[in-house]
Amino acid sequence: MSLRIYICCKQVPDVAMPFQIKEGRLVTDGLNYILNAYDASSVEEALVLKEQHGAHITLVLIGPDKAKEALRKGLAMGADDAVHLNDSAFDGSDSHAAARALAKFFADKEFDFILTGKQSQDMDMGLTGGILAHHLDLPYVTNAVGLEADPSAKKVTVKRQGDDGQEMIDVPFPCLVTCSNDMNDPRIPSLKGIMSSKKKPLELIALGDLGMDASEVGSSGSPTSLVSWAEPDQRQPGQKFEGDADELVNTLMDKLTNDAKVI
Amino acid sequence: MSTILVIADQKNNRIKKSTLEVISEGARLAEKHGMQLVAAIAGTNIKEEAKSLGNYGASKVYVAEHDIYGQYINPPFIAAFAQIIDEVKPKLVLAPTSEGVKDFLPGLVAKTGAAGIMDCSEVMIEGDTVKVNRPLMAAKAKSTVQSSADLILLSIRSGSFDRSEPDESKTAELVSVDVAVPDIKQVFKELLAMASDRVSLDEASVVVTAGRGVKDAEGVALIEKLADAFGGAVGATRALTEQGIAPATLQIGQTGKVVTPELYIACGVSGAVQHTAGMANSKVIVAINKDAEAPIFNIADYGLVGDLFVIVPKLIEAVTEYRSQQG
Amino acid sequence: MHLQLNEDQKMIQESARDFAAKFVAPKAKELDETQEFPTELVGQAAEMGFMGVAVPEQYGGSGLDYVSYCCVIEEVARYCGSTSVILSVNNSLACEPLMIAGTEEQKKEWLTPLASGKKLGCFGLTEPNSGSDCGSMKTHAVRKGNDWVINGAKIWITCGTNSDTFIVFTSTDAAAGNRGITAFVMDRSTPGLSVLPMHGKMGIRASGLSELVFEEVVIPDSQRLGEENKGFKIAMNTLNSGRIGIAAQAVGISRGAFEESAKYVQQRVQFGKPISRQQSVANHIADMAVQIDAARLLTWKAASMKDHGQNYSTLSAMAKMKAGECVSWVTNKAVQVHGGYGYIKEYDVERFFRDGRICEIYEGTTEIQKLVVSRAVLG
Numbered sequence: 001m002s003l004r005i006y007i008c009c010k011q012v013p014d015v016a017m018p019f020q021i022k023e024g025r026l027v028t029d030g031l032n033y034i035l036n037a038y039d040a041s042s043v044e045e046a047l048v049l050k051e052q053h054g055a056h057i058t059l060v061l062i063g064p065d066k067a068k069e070a071l072r073k074g075l076a077m078g079a080d081d082a083v084h085l086n087d088s089a090f091d092g093s094d095s096h097a098a099a100r101a102l103a104k105f106f107a108d109k110e111f112d113f114i115l116t117g118k119q120s121q122d123m124d125m126g127l128t129g130g131i132l133a134h135h136l137d138l139p140y141v142t143n144a145v146g147l148e149a150d151p152s153a154k155k156v157t158v159k160r161q162g163d164d165g166q167e168m169i170d171v172p173f174p175c176l177v178t179c180s181n182d183m184n185d186p187r188i189p190s191l192k193g194i195m196s197s198k199k200k201p202l203e204l205i206a207l208g209d210l211g212m213d214a215s216e217v218g219s220s221g222s223p224t225s226l227v228s229w230a231e232p233d234q235r236q237p238g239q240k241f242e243g244d245a246d247e248l249v250n251t252l253m254d255k256l257t258n259d260a261k262v263i
Numbered sequence: 264m265s266t267i268l269v270i271a272d273q274k275n276n277r278i279k280k281s282t283l284e285v286i287s288e289g290a291r292l293a294e295k296h297g298m299q300l301v302a303a304i305a306g307t308n309i310k311e312e313a314k315s316l317g318n319y320g321a322s323k324v325y326v327a328e329h330d331i332y333g334q335y336i337n338p339p340f341i342a343a344f345a346q347i348i349d350e351v352k353p354k355l356v357l358a359p360t361s362e363g364v365k366d367f368l369p370g371l372v373a374k375t376g377a378a379g380i381m382d383c384s385e386v387m388i389e390g391d392t393v394k395v396n397r398p399l400m401a402a403k404a405k406s407t408v409q410s411s412a413d414l415i416l417l418s419i420r421s422g423s424f425d426r427s428e429p430d431e432s433k434t435a436e437l438v439s440v441d442v443a444v445p446d447i448k449q450v451f452k453e454l455l456a457m458a459s460d461r462v463s464l465d466e467a468s469v470v471v472t473a474g475r476g477v478k479d480a481e482g483v484a485l486i487e488k489l490a491d492a493f494g495g496a497v498g499a500t501r502a503l504t505e506q507g508i509a510p511a512t513l514q515i516g517q518t519g520k521v522v523t524p525e526l527y528i529a530c531g532v533s534g535a536v537q538h539t540a541g542m543a544n545s546k547v548i549v550a551i552n553k554d555a556e557a558p559i560f561n562i563a564d565y566g567l568v569g570d571l572f573v574i575v576p577k578l579i580e581a582v583t584e585y586r587s588q589q590g
Numbered sequence: 591m592h593l594q595l596n597e598d599q600k601m602i603q604e605s606a607r608d609f610a611a612k613f614v615a616p617k618a619k620e621l622d623e624t625q626e627f628p629t630e631l632v633g634q635a636a637e638m639g640f641m642g643v644a645v646p647e648q649y650g651g652s653g654l655d656y657v658s659y660c661c662v663i664e665e666v667a668r669y670c671g672s673t674s675v676i677l678s679v680n681n682s683l684a685c686e687p688l689m690i691a692g693t694e695e696q697k698k699e700w701l702t703p704l705a706s707g708k709k710l711g712c713f714g715l716t717e718p719n720s721g722s723d724c725g726s727m728k729t730h731a732v733r734k735g736n737d738w739v740i741n742g743a744k745i746w747i748t749c750g751t752n753s754d755t756f757i758v759f760t761s762t763d764a765a766a767g768n769r770g771i772t773a774f775v776m777d778r779s780t781p782g783l784s785v786l787p788m789h790g791k792m793g794i795r796a797s798g799l800s801e802l803v804f805e806e807v808v809i810p811d812s813q814r815l816g817e818e819n820k821g822f823k824i825a826m827n828t829l830n831s832g833r834i835g836i837a838a839q840a841v842g843i844s845r846g847a848f849e850e851s852a853k854y855v856q857q858r859v860q861f862g863k864p865i866s867r868q869q870s871v872a873n874h875i876a877d878m879a880v881q882i883d884a885a886r887l888l889t890w891k892a893a894s895m896k897d898h899g900q901n902y903s904t905l906s907a908m909a910k911m912k913a914g915e916c917v918s919w920v921t922n923k924a925v926q927v928h929g930g931y932g933y934i935k936e937y938d939v940e941r942f943f944r945d946g947r948i949c950e951i952y953e954g955t956t957e958i959q960k961l962v963v964s965r966a967v968l969g
Binding site: 163225 | 334335361362365368372373380381394402404405406412448450451452456493505511512514517525526546547549555560563567568569574577578582
């Protein structure tokens with residue numbers, strides 16, 4: 001009784017590397033792009049479930065030609081096949097437009113559950129997964145830090161990071177779960193995985209294949225728009241003290257009570 | 264006249280600090296743009312508490328009361344707030360950010376057909392257009408996002424706005440909302456909570472955080488003592504939660520909690536951006552680290568370069584004595 | 591010409607980089623201190639397919655190209671000289687002779703376990719009195735019926751302490767010098783074969799350096815590798831590709847020293863500003879960057895020529911020569927820009943300095959490489 005899993009992925013700039021903002025835009029020249037870390041965790045979790053129960057894992061990604069690399073990464077990790085929603089019409093889609101396109105894709109698909117990263121590392125918006133779930137009328141849970149599947153009972157048990165602790169929530173199939181990268185440590189593709197990823201099916205889907213028109217996606221289909229980028233607000237450094245521990249503590253207490261007046 | 268609706272966040276039927284910051288800003292925006300301000304809240308026993316939202320300027324508070332709101336399983340919250348939004352027909356909905364609220368907001372955005380923008384730090388209204396500033400790229404960049412949709416829903420980053428002084432003379436009309444409990448497929452099984460008598464990170468005015476330099480559980484215990492000396496909360500960086508030395512609920516950072524206390528004390532924390540994104544809006548930041556070059560010193564108001572294992576015990580003594588003298 | 595890694599190679603480089611950062615980096619310092627062979631790490635590297643990168647899949651390898659192999663070695667060497675040389679020895683010095691001269695049966699029996707990482711191999715050529723002049727080796731093999739009896743000793747054998755499979759070169763016709771050398775493959779369990787660890791190296795201290803002693807070691811003719819007296823060519827051809835691996839190792843160690851230096855000079859403040867703003871220091875960083883890129887390009891060129899079936903022996907000598915000089919120069923400068931901190935174990939550069947120093951010596955000294963190159967030019 002194996003699982004049928006879809007994973008929604010995105011390719012994002014590597015936020016760990018330096019980048020520049022010029023004239024209100026992100027300088028994309030020379031940026032290193034990676035599979036969104038939250039999606040990589042989703043893939044890893046699905047692979048663990050595949051090892052436990054057997055599964056067919058399909059990756060789904062909306063992105064330009066270059067984003068194919070992210071699909072290859074997921075395939076090299078061990079996913080079975082991939083779908084690339086590739087059309088210039090999708091460029092500039094916000095979470096709403098992306099969710100709309102994904103919903104069209106999933107409309108005729110059968111599956112046990114869809115996994116998405118809880119947010120993407122570039123936008124940090126955290127909306128697409130939940131909006132997609134609504135369009136597909138699927139129960140959803142966000143911020144999973146653990147996932148177990150029970151194929152015979154047709155449900156997953158999600159360990160969700162809530163405000164007060166970890167919540168254990170059962171969700172019946174079909175459903176959608178958004179995943180935190182605190183869930184696991186994604187495996188590094190082996191050389192064998194990398195080479196076999198080339199042979200795995202990768203389907204290309206254009207706007208017309210989804211029966212959509214350009215006004216539903218891209219910038220025209222997005223109710224929100226990112227107008228400009230800027231440097232983050234910088235906090236200014238204050239005073240630094242070195243020396244004898246007793247003196248340091250005295251100085252600090254003095255500052256906190258008399259200057260900052262916070263105690 | 265158009266309306267701003269503020270969604271309130273509560274825990275155990277107490278309204279959270281972050282909600283008060285959001286409603287204060289809601290009131291400022293409403294006044295500036297000649298809009299009406301209302302609030303919405305869902306809880307198991309929340310009517311009394313709901314009244315306080317009037318003190319912050321809400322003319323009406325829509326209240327949904329039912330046992331089902333005891334846990335953040337999203338369907339009932341989506342149903343309740345969607346119904347309220349359908350009745351009120353606001354132009355702008357503001358919500359605070361917590362894991363609980365983040366769970367139902369996407370579903371609420373979809374159900375109401377709103378244009379949603381999450382994690383906003385500044386809100387500007389220009390006619391039909393709402394413009395926000397929000398962090399991007401793990402808070403290493405800032406952006407301006409806008410929407411001219413008929414209904415716009417924003418979640419607000421903690422600490423972005425100052426809480427106004429409540430005005431007891433202002434009251435709100437409480438409107439009870441009867442929400443049909445929807446079909447709920449998710450089953451809440453249990454909460455693995457970290458039992459603690461300490462004030463929560465969201466509400467604390469003092470937060471003391473343990474970073475990698477704290478090393479182990481014994482070190483964390485020392486940090487907890489310092490937090491207790493202040494009557495504050497304990498936080499941890501990912502370096503510690505990843506290794507299981509501190510529980511994940513204490514994690515502060517871009518993917519953990521965002522806190523905005525009066526006083527934030529970072530012990531053995533290097534100050535990587537992923538962490539500072541979660542505390543950079545604290546009023547006063549103190550850093551204790553033996554590495555004089557640690558990036559945390561770039562944002563600390565007061566930095567102590569030294570061995571935290573020597574400094575913290577002395578600080579505990581000093582704070583305990585000071586506070587006992589204050590009575 | 592297109593001087594970029596292709597899509598596959600980029601993915602391979604990324605995997606190797608992530609593997610090195612996650613598994614190798616945390617252990618590197620400890621390995622240097624304890625001199626303990628990194629058995630666990632090697633096992634993890636085997637799971638990644640790193641032990642037989644360019645060996646065909648039918649023999650248990652990953653079936654990839656030599657440029658990809660260079661990427662793997664460089665990424666591992668970036669953190670750990672010891673681990674990278676173990677990988678290089680297994681790939682280039684142990685697998686390669688079997689690829690060059692092994693029969694189908696020999697490949698199945700000896701190559702497959704090595705390439706898949708189930709067993710570890712090493713290369714026994716050097717002796718106390720025959721290094722560069724390997725034709726003067728004293729270890730000899732004498733025919734006895736259908737067997738060979740081997741007596742002698744080898745020294746400076748990397749990985750020997752933990753190897754299962756030994757490629758050994760013996761003199762079978764002393765008078766013929768280079769033309770009287772025969773290669774054999776044998777298992778550690780062969781009676782008469784002893785492995786003695788060698789301690790106290792300056793660098794690559796966890797690489798399992800050993801002496802091999804052969805006392806009346808009897809092995810069947812089926813374990814002879816290639817034709818009688820034709821072993822020198824096998825050794826030389828093996829070293830041709832081994833050179834590329836060592837060049838990649840040297841590039842990796844250089845890069846480690848360079849990256850640490852670039853970080854350090856931006857943090858270290860003297861005279862009110864980071865020392866990176868001092869021209870003399872910035873110049874060192876610039877020189878390091880160029881040296882490393884140049885050494886890497888030569889290494890990739892040699893690897894690419896091998897991949898395209900071209901004669902790469904001169905290029906591999908050039909690559910090793912350049913990369914060896916590069917690592918000595920870059921690590922020396924790295925210690926210098928770190929000031930006092932370059933001279934103490936708390937910082938990694940002193941380990942890179944010690945680890946890198948061997949690159950100009952083993953698998954053919956820089957002087958031998960210059961001989962190869964000058965002969966190619968001058969005839």
